[in-house]
Amino acid sequence: MLTDFGLRDHYAGVMKGVIASIAPEARVIDLTHGVPAQSVAAGAIALAQSWRYFPRGTIFLAVVDPGVGAARRAIAVETRAGARMVGPDNGLLSLAARQAQVKRVVELKAARFRLTRVSSTFHGRDVFAPAAAHLWMGAPLESFGPRRAAIEKLEPDRPTRHRNRLAGSVIYVDGFGNLVTNIDRPSVGRLRASFPGRRLLVTIEGGAAIRIVDTYAAVPAGAPLATFGSFELLEIAVRDASAAEFFGAGEAARVTVSVSA
């Protein structure tokens, strides 16, 4: 389960009750309920960074759903990599689904796989949790509703390559205040290969140059650094502190990797 419901309320807990009622043997793992409220992009990134660490065949039940009760579809996705995903068709599933390669998509329409009364505000409980549970119990994908050709896509900004620099942005701020960018290791590798022997420097919002290092431990406590994080994306961090606070920066902040003069 991945939601933006937080852990203050009983909403995520109620969804687990629904699952246990339908699929008593199903194991439920909380991926996170701490996605920033209604941030489809942050949820999509978290799911994309996580799905491949779970057993083949895992059902990902994801609910970040600002359009609940409106026109957006409810879908289930089967992928070539084996992962299955259930959630609103608003882009939330799209990054992970693309990585896992979409095989089939159906719209969740069949009344028998929903709760009897479907509210207009809590499809997590009334539509998505029952669908995931019935899927786990072996209901075939086609029985949930009509096939759909494609799912809504989320197109996060890609870094732009200029002659001697890469221009990207912060796409995720984690709970430690680390600033995860959209600048991937291969892009930086290509920039480096074009300028052999030159040093690369990172700046955020045009500020002072930050070194790219291999580990946090390469700089003293309180000092900023850039490193390729655990998901192979360039992260800006401050050792033993919050980079978000240090730089006063958050999502969408501009990040540049440039070749030193």
Place this chain on the structure above:
Amino acid sequence: MLTDFGLRDHYAGVMKGVIASIAPEARVIDLTHGVPAQSVAAGAIALAQSWRYFPRGTIFLAVVDPGVGAARRAIAVETRAGARMVGPDNGLLSLAARQAQVKRVVELKAARFRLTRVSSTFHGRDVFAPAAAHLWMGAPLESFGPRRAAIEKLEPDRPTRHRNRLAGSVIYVDGFGNLVTNIDRPSVGRLRASFPGRRLLVTIEGGAAIRIVDTYAAVPAGAPLATFGSFELLEIAVRDASAAEFFGAGEAARVTVSVSA
């Protein structure tokens, strides 16, 4: 499990250790540990809104216990609907137990179903978790202690019907800042039926009129709305934002549904 222990500390985790020690096969589901500290009323509402979504026979272990170490009883409740509940007898269980219809109540007194040392501050670990685990293992209800005729009741304010309006209040503020009121759908339905063809308007703390709509999507982003939430109670919300912040209002704020002129 439902507690006000939060997830910062290891308290809820220790309770799960106690349960696993006694009932290694029991499945534990976190309903929530985010009940506002010592708010018996908020915990009671969360439990009342949740229990029916769990499998018949589920044991609800609920601990919001400002009177720990004092005179309040520790109880286990069996209900006609099949749900069982374990917790302090301070009203926390009362709303859910009334809905599920109380069948038998016992006071948790038997030393063999408690930890050897019972602290004066952590009955969740020393009394309630062991009781829930032993109950799950099949210990008969009567073996825990003497029968009690009734449990402490919590009487949340009910909305008051005046000739052409309903006066209620906010009883729960959720993590999204939605303001859940004690005004239920049938009461509003009766008001509407008395004034056919007239529109109903909602106000909070005597402010501007808010429309009752079916879905969040009926209003633009940033606009307030009133709707019957997923538990059939009138909620005041702001699309894609926090109503608690928008209105500067919280629990006990006065809410009125009135017939337009």
Place this chain on the structure above:
Amino acid sequence: MLTDFGLRDHYAGVMKGVIASIAPEARVIDLTHGVPAQSVAAGAIALAQSWRYFPRGTIFLAVVDPGVGAARRAIAVETRAGARMVGPDNGLLSLAARQAQVKRVVELKAARFRLTRVSSTFHGRDVFAPAAAHLWMGAPLESFGPRRAAIEKLEPDRPTRHRNRLAGSVIYVDGFGNLVTNIDRPSVGRLRASFPGRRLLVTIEGGAAIRIVDTYAAVPAGAPLATFGSFELLEIAVRDASAAEFFGAGEAARVTVSVSA
């Protein structure tokens, strides 16, 4: 699992995915993910206060790891009490391991018990979670790497006994704002025995005297108190409120137990 990853991000969830991929039948219990960021001492205290409430043979997977990517070792510990512990060798495991009595320690070096690619920032996912899962699956301790003679110790301050007083400090502030000190019940008992018939008073940062009582209920709401908490350490609390806020005090605040004049 005990970490400082919080529940906002998907990091703890990804670790559970790794465990489920290696040991699908393993039951994972969250002890807490709310250890204050990078606070090895707070994590060590939480683990020390918790391990004995879990079934014999439980594997404790603990990650509070400011030195990730640097020189600190990754270890697994076997104890005479049956508990096994996996985590960084930075003192995090030391308090619990001493209580449970260390039997054998190995360094986690074997590549086959790690993920294929080990990042420099997320050993929780790449090293510790796989080790715990393989240990659960029955891999013998020696197969993980070379034996080590000892583990890093954390030496929390002990209270100092003066003639007619004990000087200690706050070592943990819990989510309710209770101030847990390092002053244990036996030390206070010995002080009391030296001055029969005299009353003991507690002060924090040299402030007003606080009574030692048996239960929160012994004082009126809003009043401060000192009591031996559920882990047999002196705690300073305020009934139905936060002592941390009331006293404006936190970790390392000086606490004195003295004999009244």
